[in-house]
Structure formats: structure tokens, C-alpha cells
Amino acid sequence: MPNASLGNLRNNLSIKKENPNDKFYNLWDISKQLEAIHKLNLVHGNFYNENLLCATHDSIVISDFRLCRLANQPNINNDIYELLPHFAPEVLNDKLYTKAADIYSFGILMWEMTSGVPAFHICKGDRPEIIEGTIPEYIELMKRCWDNDPEKRPTANELINIFYKWSKKYPIERNDEKRIPASVRTESYGLPDTKMTLAESEGHSFPYATRIFKETSSSLHKPNFQKDKLGRGKKDRL
Numbered sequence: 001m002p003n004a005s006l007g008n009l010r011n012n013l014s015i016k017k018e019n020p021n022d023k024f025y026n027l028w029d030i031s032k033q034l035e036a037i038h039k040l041n042l043v044h045g046n047f048y049n050e051n052l053l054c055a056t057h058d059s060i061v062i063s064d065f066r067l068c069r070l071a072n073q074p075n076i077n078n079d080i081y082e083l084l085p086h087f088a089p090e091v092l093n094d095k096l097y098t099k100a101a102d103i104y105s106f107g108i109l110m111w112e113m114t115s116g117v118p119a120f121h122i123c124k125g126d127r128p129e130i131i132e133g134t135i136p137e138y139i140e141l142m143k144r145c146w147d148n149d150p151e152k153r154p155t156a157n158e159l160i161n162i163f164y165k166w167s168k169k170y171p172i173e174r175n176d177e178k179r180i181p182a183s184v185r186t187e188s189y190g191l192p193d194t195k196m197t198l199a200e201s202e203g204h205s206f207p208y209a210t211r212i213f214k215e216t217s218s219s220l221h222k223p224n225f226q227k228d229k230l231g232r233g234k235k236d237r238l
Contacts, residue, residue: 005054005055005056006054006055006056006057007053007054008049008050008051008052008053008054009049009050009052009053009054009060009109009112010049010050010118011054012054013049013112013113013115013116013117013118014116014117015057015179016113016116017113017114017115017116018116019057019172019173019179020114020170021170021171021172021173022057022058022113022172022173023110023113023114024163024166024167024169024170024172025058025163025167025171025172026058026060026113026172027106027109027110027113027159027163028160028163028164028166028167029058029059029060030052030060030062030106030109031106031156031159031160031163032160033061033062034047034062034102034106034156034159035155035156035157035159035160037062037068037102037156038071038099038102038155038156041070041071042068042069042070042071043068043069043070043071043073043097043098043099043101043102044062044065044067044068044102044105045067045068045069045097045102046064046066046067047062047086047102047105047106047109048084048086048105048108048109049109049112049118050064051063051064052109057172057174057179058172058174069097071097071098071099072096072097072098073096073097074096074097075091075094075096075097085108085119086104086105086108086109086119087101087104087105088100088101088104088105088146088150089104089148090150098150099155099156100150100151100153101150102156103145103150103153103154103155103156103159104145104146104150104153106145106156106159107142107143107144107145107146107153108128108146110138110141110142110145111128111130111131111142114131114134114138115128115131127143127146137166138166141154141159141162145159
């Protein structure tokens, strides 16, 4: 198992903002893993920054498959969906959880990588305010991902193709001397400098979960969640 020495993506959002080319390569990498899940006719079910582990600046692994299950199944726990901003509007309206719901969460992740902060203050279908300076093509794709109509959202395979091209056009900076210091990582919102191995993280790593779901179609056990109080943020004029 590789060591996720940089913690989860939530702990690294400020670095991603200051190193903007990171997001193109990182989201290409993440979309490939998401497509592999969807090819098994599965959904991740809880796709957000804390469930993405950073081994290096250019290596992010999807983790925590406790809500992973077959696509188009009923929601597991409606209580948590009302509290977390990365869930799609149709999930909040008690409809089936589809692959397109994971794509909505991907769109929220795209915004977080431009803002440098978690999407704490949006919920119940609200959209975050577009960050000034974001390239128009990126904004267009992001809005497609969080479209109210699931049928209008791109597939994970389409995301792979788009982010592959962007990762070549906007190459990631791998020279540590040209990147911002790791000490800046927690300054934006006072998050702990979490370090963990993939084996120590909550849930299972992606390769492990893929193997398990090839062997059985049974659902993974339900997690216990604690409720947080989230406020509303500004809506983007779509």
C-alpha cells in the first residue's frame, strides 16, 4: 500500500489553489478511478474531499467505499444527505442514487480545487459562487457536472478525455522548489496536518473495493455519521 503522506485532499485544497495546474492532472487521475467504479455498475455514494487520499502532489486515490453499492438503488441514509453539500439535488429529494450523482459530487470537487476551501456553506442543491480567474472551459464543464438534470451531466469517461487533454496543456509542477511550502497547507481553515496510510484510512482503497465487488454484489456496511450544522452560501446564477 502506498503511503498517503499528504493526508486527504481536504487538507491540501489551499495548495491546489496556489498550484492551479495540479487540478487538471489530479482530476484526470480521479476520473479514471471513478470510471472504473462505474464500469462495474457501482456508485461510490460518498464522493468528496475527505475520501480522496494524497500520496504525492500528482497521486490521489479514492477511498472509503462504505456507501459504495450497485447503481440506481435507494438511498441508504437520508439523514446525512441533508447535511453534506456534495450530494446531488435528486439524492436530497429521495430519488435513486445514480452514477450521475457521483458526477455532481465531482463538480463540487472541481469548485473546491479552484477556491482552496471545502464547500461547507452550500446545501440542498445550491451552487457555489464561481471563483474569479477560473478558465471558461473549466467553468462550463463544472456547471455541466452539477446540472439539475442528471441526464445533462457528463460521464466519467467523458471527464477522462477532457482532463487528459487539459493535463497536457497545463502540466503539473513537479519541482518542489517551485511549489508552495507544505506548511501553508492548513493555514486557510485550520485543518490538522493529517498523515495516514491507505490501509489506515476509513473504508477501503479503490483496488481493494474493486476486487471485493467483483466477488460479491452485496452492499457494504453502513457507517455511523455525526451531524454537522451547515449554513447556506451564495447561489451561482446558472
